[in-house]
Amino acid sequence: MAEEKEFRIPIGPQHPALKEPVSFSLALRGEKIMGVDVRLGYNHRGIEKACEERTYLQDVYLVERICGICSHSHSTCFVQAVEEIAGLEVPKRALYIRTLVAELERIHSHLLWLGVAGHEIGFDTLLMFTWRDREVVMDILAMLTGNRVNYGINTIGGVRRDIRAEDIKEILKAMDILEERTKYYIEVATQETTVIQRLSGVGIISKEDAIKLGAVGPTARASGVARDIRRDDPYAAYAEMDFNVITDDHNDVYGRAVVRLKELLESYKIIRQSVGNLPEGPIAVRAPRKIPAGEAVSRYEAPRGEDMHYVKANGTDRPERVKVRAPTLANVQAVRHMLRDRYLADMPIVVAAIDPCFSCTDRLVSIRDMDKGRTDVIEWQDLRDYSIEWYKKRGVDFSRMGKIK
Amino acid sequence: MINTLVSMLIFPGFLFLSVLALAAEYADRKIYARLQNRVGPPYFQPLADLIKLVAKAEVIPEDANPQMFKLAPLFALTAAVTSIFYIPLWRTGALYSFTGDAIVVLYLLTIPTLCFFIGGWYSSSLFARIGSVRAVTALFSYEVPLFIGVLSSAMLADTWSLSGMTIFYEDHPWFWLFNLIGFGVALTALLGKLEKGPFDIPEAETEIVAGGFTEYSGRFLAILRMTIDIEMVVGASLLAAVFLPFGLTFNPVIGFIIYICKVLFVVACISLMRTVMARLRIDQMIEFCWKYLVPLGILQLLINMLLKGVIF
Amino acid sequence: MVFGRTKLGKMAVEVLKTFFQKPNTILYPAEKIEMPDKFRGKLVFYPERCIGCQLCVKDCPSNAIRIKKQEGGKFEAEVDLDKCIYCAQCVDSCPKKALEATKDVELAQLTHDKLKVILNAGPEEKPQK
Numbered sequence: 001m002a003e004e005k006e007f008r009i010p011i012g013p014q015h016p017a018l019k020e021p022v023s024f025s026l027a028l029r030g031e032k033i034m035g036v037d038v039r040l041g042y043n044h045r046g047i048e049k050a051c052e053e054r055t056y057l058q059d060v061y062l063v064e065r066i067c068g069i070c071s072h073s074h075s076t077c078f079v080q081a082v083e084e085i086a087g088l089e090v091p092k093r094a095l096y097i098r099t100l101v102a103e104l105e106r107i108h109s110h111l112l113w114l115g116v117a118g119h120e121i122g123f124d125t126l127l128m129f130t131w132r133d134r135e136v137v138m139d140i141l142a143m144l145t146g147n148r149v150n151y152g153i154n155t156i157g158g159v160r161r162d163i164r165a166e167d168i169k170e171i172l173k174a175m176d177i178l179e180e181r182t183k184y185y186i187e188v189a190t191q192e193t194t195v196i197q198r199l200s201g202v203g204i205i206s207k208e209d210a211i212k213l214g215a216v217g218p219t220a221r222a223s224g225v226a227r228d229i230r231r232d233d234p235y236a237a238y239a240e241m242d243f244n245v246i247t248d249d250h251n252d253v254y255g256r257a258v259v260r261l262k263e264l265l266e267s268y269k270i271i272r273q274s275v276g277n278l279p280e281g282p283i284a285v286r287a288p289r290k291i292p293a294g295e296a297v298s299r300y301e302a303p304r305g306e307d308m309h310y311v312k313a314n315g316t317d318r319p320e321r322v323k324v325r326a327p328t329l330a331n332v333q334a335v336r337h338m339l340r341d342r343y344l345a346d347m348p349i350v351v352a353a354i355d356p357c358f359s360c361t362d363r364l365v366s367i368r369d370m371d372k373g374r375t376d377v378i379e380w381q382d383l384r385d386y387s388i389e390w391y392k393k394r395g396v397d398f399s400r401m402g403k404i405k
Numbered sequence: 406m407i408n409t410l411v412s413m414l415i416f417p418g419f420l421f422l423s424v425l426a427l428a429a430e431y432a433d434r435k436i437y438a439r440l441q442n443r444v445g446p447p448y449f450q451p452l453a454d455l456i457k458l459v460a461k462a463e464v465i466p467e468d469a470n471p472q473m474f475k476l477a478p479l480f481a482l483t484a485a486v487t488s489i490f491y492i493p494l495w496r497t498g499a500l501y502s503f504t505g506d507a508i509v510v511l512y513l514l515t516i517p518t519l520c521f522f523i524g525g526w527y528s529s530s531l532f533a534r535i536g537s538v539r540a541v542t543a544l545f546s547y548e549v550p551l552f553i554g555v556l557s558s559a560m561l562a563d564t565w566s567l568s569g570m571t572i573f574y575e576d577h578p579w580f581w582l583f584n585l586i587g588f589g590v591a592l593t594a595l596l597g598k599l600e601k602g603p604f605d606i607p608e609a610e611t612e613i614v615a616g617g618f619t620e621y622s623g624r625f626l627a628i629l630r631m632t633i634d635i636e637m638v639v640g641a642s643l644l645a646a647v648f649l650p651f652g653l654t655f656n657p658v659i660g661f662i663i664y665i666c667k668v669l670f671v672v673a674c675i676s677l678m679r680t681v682m683a684r685l686r687i688d689q690m691i692e693f694c695w696k697y698l699v700p701l702g703i704l705q706l707l708i709n710m711l712l713k714g715v716i717f
Numbered sequence: 718m719v720f721g722r723t724k725l726g727k728m729a730v731e732v733l734k735t736f737f738q739k740p741n742t743i744l745y746p747a748e749k750i751e752m753p754d755k756f757r758g759k760l761v762f763y764p765e766r767c768i769g770c771q772l773c774v775k776d777c778p779s780n781a782i783r784i785k786k787q788e789g790g791k792f793e794a795e796v797d798l799d800k801c802i803y804c805a806q807c808v809d810s811c812p813k814k815a816l817e818a819t820k821d822v823e824l825a826q827l828t829h830d831k832l833k834v835i836l837n838a839g840p841e842e843k844p845q846k
Contacts, residue, residue: 009531016610031535031687054778061778061804122609122684125728128441132741139753146755146818152804160809161755184731192727194603194683344535345612345686440732444740677733681726 006034009344013042017120017348020358024335024347031343036336044362051322056082056156056291059319063309066324067360068149069112072105073302074309074324074360075154080235081298081311082156082319086291092237092279094158099237100171100274101145101153103267107178108137109303110260110267113355114185117257120348121198126188133181136174143167158284168275175268182264189257199254203338203350206251213334216327217305218263219354221247222255229301240277241270253353289317302327304355326360412500419486426634427451429641429672436676451634455627463623468529477524478621478628484516485635492642493571495660497653502568507559510567510643511552514598517632518544521607524629525617536616539687540600540607546694547597547604553702554591558584558647561709567646574650581650583712587705588648590698592674595640597694599633602679606687641671752820757805759821762794762836766815773807773816782807798824798832 006027013021021042027035047066051059064075076098083090111134118126138148144167145151153159189195205215210223220227228245230238246262248255295312305327312321331354338350388398412418430451438445465471491506493499499506518540525537559565561583562573574581597604608616618629645667652663685693743750752758760782769792773782781800784792794816805818826832 007531009535016614017612028535055776057776057806058778061802061806065802118683122603122605123682125441125680125732126683128443129728129731132442135741142756143753144755146753146757146805147803150802150804152757152806155809188727191722191724192683193723193725194685196723197685197689198683343686343688345606345609348612436736439736439740442735442738442741444742444744677729678726680732681728 005029011347017351019116020356022356022358024351026339026344026347028344031345033339033342033344033347036339038332038336040332040358041362043359048322048324048363051319053318055289055317056287056319057289059322060154060156061152063322063324064150064152064154066326067357069109070105070302070304070307070326070357070360071150072101072153073300073307075151076102076236077298077300077307077309078311078322079154079156080300081296081309082291082313083287084296084298085294085311085313086156086288088157088285088287090158091282091285093162093281094283095237096274096278097159097161097163097283098154099241100163100271101141101151102236103271103274104137104141104144105151106267106303107264108134108141109355110264111137113260113303113352114189114257117199117253117349117352120352121195123195126185126195130185133178136177140171140174143170155284155287157287158282160284162283163275163278168278171271171275175271179265179268182261182268186258186261189254189261196254198349199252199257200250201252201254202342202346203253203256203353204251205334205338209337210334213337214330215305215334215354216330217302217355218256218259219305219331219334221245222259223251224249227306229299229306233299235298235300237274238270241273243270253349256353290315291317291319304328304357304360305331307360324360324363326357326363328354328357328361329363332356332361413490417489417494417500422486422489422635422638423631425668426631426638427455429638429668430634432669432672433637433676436673437680440677440680455631458622458627458630459624461623463625464620466528466530466620469620470527470529473523473527474620475625477520477527478625478632481517481520481524481632482628482635484513484520485632485639488513488639489642491567492639493568493646493650493653494642495653495657495664497571497575498568502566504569505565507555507565507567507570507647511555514636514639514643515544515548517636518598521617521629524621525619528617528620530620532613532615533617533619536607536609536613536619539613540617542687543597543600543604543607543690546691547594547698550590550694550698550702551594551598553699553706554587554594555643555647557587557702557705557709560706561713563713567643571646571650571653575654578651581648583708584648584705586701586708588644590702590705591644591648592671593678593698594694595644595671596675596678597690598640599637599675601675603682603685604690605684606690609684637672637675638668641668641675644671752822756820756822757803757818759798759803759819759824760794760796760801760805760807760836761817761819763815763817764791764793764837766813767792767794767811768813768815770812772810772812776806776810778802778804778806794836796834796836798834799829 006029009026009028011024011026012018013023023039023042025037025039026033047062051062054062060075060079063078064071066074111130115127115130118124118130141151142148144163145153145161153161205223207224210220210225215223215225216227224247226245226247229235231245243266246259246266248259250258291313293313293315295310297308297310300307307327308325310323311319314320335351335354339347342350391398414420431446431448434450435445465474488510490500491502491510522537522541525533525540559570561580562570564570564573596602600607608618613619618626621629645664649667653660655663767784769784769786771784774784779800779802781797783795785795787793808816808818
C-alpha cells in the first residue's frame, strides 16, 4: 500500500467555519488530523494601550467594545476593578441591575452559540430557530438599556438607567416564552440522531487535562470541573442568588452543549429572583474623576468562562495599566489537545464548542527586561507562586486553597 | 428530424428541463425557508443567480489542468440532460425507450458525480481535492440503495425498461403501493446523489469551503449549478416514474399537471428531509447507508420476489 | 423514526407547524419597527440650555462632539455622526440637560462629509460647509 503523505490545510485566517480570524494549520493524512498549529493575533487592536490614554469614564465604553457578545462582561469587570481601587460602595439596586443585564447577556450568548454550533454541523434549521428566539432577549435588552449590543449600562459607581415596573412585566413574560423554547431545544439536542452523532465523542478532554490546560467556563464544566466565579468569588448580587452550577461528565462537545443549555434554565431562575427582589434605592454613587493610586484584579463569569481584568491607577484621571485576560485565551490551549486523532469534519464543531471569541483574546504580554534587553516568558507555576506571595504581603492568604482540585 | 430536434432541445428536452430545474430550485429553497420561519427568495431568484454567474469573469487556478477543468462541467450537464429522454413523464412511454433503459438512466446519473470528482481533482486546490474524494466515497454508499430501490420495482414489473414498467403499473392499478419501502430507500439515496440534506458532506461549507466546486466561478459555476438542479428534476422524475406510476393515461394536459405535482411532491420531501437533519460525517454516512438503507432495499426486493411468486 | 434512544427527524413536527405560520421577518423598509423609549440614536441639542462647560466634550469616548461659541453668546454643537458611538454619555454628563438622545437611527449617507452635522433643537440641521 502506498504511503499516505501528510499535507497541510489552512483553516483560516479566512474560512467559512470561523466567525473571527484565527489561523489553524492542520496536518492531514486523508481525513485524519495529525497535528494542529494555532496562531492568534489577527484581531489585536491595541486596546490596552488605548485604555491608558483615555479617562476612566471613556474607558468604560472602550472596554465594552472589546467584544460584541461579552460586552457587559468586560465593562462590569473593569468597573468592578476601578470601584475597588477607589473604595466606592455601589448601591444594592445597581448591583441587582448589573446581575440582571449579565444574565440576559448570558442567555443571548448561549442562544447564539447554539445557533452557531448548529450551523457548523450543517443543521441550519437550529440556527434559524435559536436566533429567532434570541430576538426576544435582544428586544428586552434594548428596552432596558437602550441598545441591543454594547449596552452601556455601567458607569463607575453604579448603573446609568433604571428599571420601570412595566419593564419588569415584559421581562417576566419573555422568561416564560424562552423557558419553553429552551426546554424544546434541550429535547432536540439530546434526542435528534444526527446531532448526537456529530456531537458525541468529539473534542474529548478529560478532567485532569482540563485542569492542566487551564480550561474555564462551560468547556471545563463539561469535563466535571465545578468552577464558576459566580459561586467561588461572588460579585454583583450573586451572593444573594440561589442557583446551581451545572457540570456534566461527558467530557465532549455534547457535554458542552448540555451544560450551556442547562445554564440557560439557571439564568431564567436568577433573572426571576433578581427582578422579584429588586431593592429600592439610588442607582449610582458619585465617582471621583481622579482615582487614587492602587491596583486591583477583578474576575467575572462571562458566558465563555472566567474573564479577568487588572487595573493599576496612579492618582490621575487615566489608568496606568489595564490588562484583560479573556476566557478564550485559556480555552484555546485545549483545542490542540482535543483535535488530535480526530477527523477534519470535526474541526469546526470542536473549535465552535469552546465558544471562541478571538476579539476578546488578542492581547499579548511579554516580559521585557529593559536592562538586559531580553524578552522573558514566565512559567505558570512561577506566576502562581508570585501571586500568592503578592497577596500574602497584603494580608490575604491564598495558600490555604492548597493544590488545585 | 425537425421533430426530434424540437423534442430534444426544447420540449421536453433541454429548454423545458432548464425552466423546470429553475422552478424546482425555487420550490426547494422556498419550502426550506418557510419551514425555518423565514421568507425565502422571490420566484425569479434562481434565474437571477444564473444570469449573475454567467456575467462574471472566470478564474482558473494556475496549477489546474485547464482542459479537464473546463470539460468536466459540460460532460456533467450533458449526461444529466440526456437521461430525461428515457424517463416516462406524463405518458406511459418515454421519448425513446429500449430494454434495459432503467440501467442506462441510472448510469447516466452517475456520470455527473464522476465529473464533479474530476473537476475538483484537477482544480489542484486542497479544499477541492478533499471535496472531490469525499464525493466519490459517498458514491460508494448511496449508489447501491438507489439501484436496489429502482430495480426492485422493475422486478415486480418483470421488465428492465422504464416505459415497460409504466405500462405494467397502468395495467395493474394500485400495485405501486407495494413499493413504498423502496420509495423511502430510493428517496434517501437520492439525497446522497444530489449532495443535499444529511449527506452534503462533499460540499460541506463549514469545513472545505465548497468542496469540488471551490475553484469554479463564472460560466462554469453556472453550468455546475444548472447540472445540480437538472439532476434534482431528473431524479424526481425517475422516482415519480418508478414509484408513483399512476395517472399516466389521461389526456396530455391533465397528465402534465399530475407530473408537475409528482415532481413537486418529491422535491418537497427532499426539502423536508434536508431541514430536519444535521450533516453526517463521511464515515457515519457510509455506516448509515450500508447498515440501514441496503437491508431495507433488500427487504423490498424480497417482498417483490414473494409477490411475483404468489401473483404470477 | 427511532434509532435506539434517539429520534431521527425530531424537529419535523415543529418545522411543519412553522410552515403554516407567518414568517418571522420584518420587511424593512416597507415595514418599520419603533425603537424602545430608552433607545440611544442620534442626538438632539437645545442651545438655549447650554452653558458651554465642555463637559460633554471631555467625556465623549470618541471625540465626536464639539461645542463652539457663536456670535450672540449662544453655543452650537457639532457632531461627527460617524465617530459617535451613541453611548449617550454626553447626555448624562451635561449638567443642564441640553442634550438628548432620540430614536433616529436611519443615518446612512454616501459620503463622509454629510455625516458632520450641526445640531439644533429644530429641523434646520445643516451639513457643515
